[in-house]
Amino acid sequence: MKWRIASVAFLLGSLSTGMSWLTLQPVLIRLLDVARRLALPGTPEAEGLTRIRTFLPLALGLDLVVLTVLAYVVLDLTVGRPLRATEAAVEQLGRLQLDVPLAGQGGPLLSRIQRALQRMAEALRQEQALTRSQLEALREANSRLARAQTELVASERLATVGKLAAGVAHEVGNPLAGILGYLSLARMKAEGPEVKDFLERIDHEVLRIDRIVRGLLDLGRPGSAQPVPVDVGQVVETCVRLVRAGPELDRVDVTLDVAPGLLARADPGPLSQILINLLLNAAQAMGGEGRVRISTRxxxxxLYxxxxxxxxxxxxxxxxxxxEPFFTTKGRQGTGLGLAVxxxxxxxxxxxxxxxxxxxGGACFRLSLPAA
Structure with a gap:
């Protein structure tokens, strides 16, 4: 602060000195002219006065230039540079570049302005952070809303298809039961390998129709589960043992990462049906060979x-x-009802x-249930 006061005092003193010299220059020149006339011509005094009269304007001009340069340097250091730094900071804030490196320079007034700019930059930083967090929350809400809308449309489509499918299944189920009965009698009385082969093929296709009909009935049956606290780990282990009894998992390495004691509110029957279906789908997707990992948390x-x-x-x-009902990637091997059910x-x-x-790189199916 003392240095700034001294700088301003020096500047004002330099300006006053320059103005004084410019005012006194004509007076000094007239006094020298009078002294030359009074001095005897040809004397050393007269020659000295003549030289002083000749170089006096040049000396005063040089002094004024030096004082002007010094005054400019002092003014630039004390006012110009802080003003330019403040201007650059304002432009930087206008471009939303909020890292404003301002020190308290340029006297009390500029220092207050710079501190105000720094407070403004900090407020803008906080506002930007709040806006980013709100935007992220809005994106997440929109994502959840889109998922909920997709699930609602899928549920409505599933309910509509299920009602229609259940009606068709009931109409097909009765004659299908008769066909299966007569087919069983025909196989018992069949003679000749060719006839037996034909009957086995018919039986295979009729059983496939029967699976489709049962799937349609399951699809159209409204959710009537009776949730109770169920140890999910025990249900998973039981389902794996049941599927291992068949040939589907002969070349499949099943790894269990099941936490003990996790209870979910679920119906053990439907829960087992879901898990068995997911296990069989995984085995078929890998061509009967690969790795399956079942985990709970x-x-x-x-509970997942x-x-x-x-x-x-x-x-x-x-x-x-x-x-979606009837969508399958297994061709004639699948009904397209397992995942829908x-x-x-x-x-x-x-x-x-x-x-x-x-x-x-494979697929992961996640079942979520309310924890008990």
Missing amino acids: QEAAL VEVEDSGPGLSAEVRAHLF SLNLAQGMGGRLDARDGTG
């Missing part, structure tokens, strides 16, 4: 069961239609079933 009020395989994974097109059963227990990419 609890987060807040939800994940079935992840090492198969080829799910394309975006397949994932978009995965839970599983979704219906999960929703009947107050849960959800979704699919995503697995960590190893």
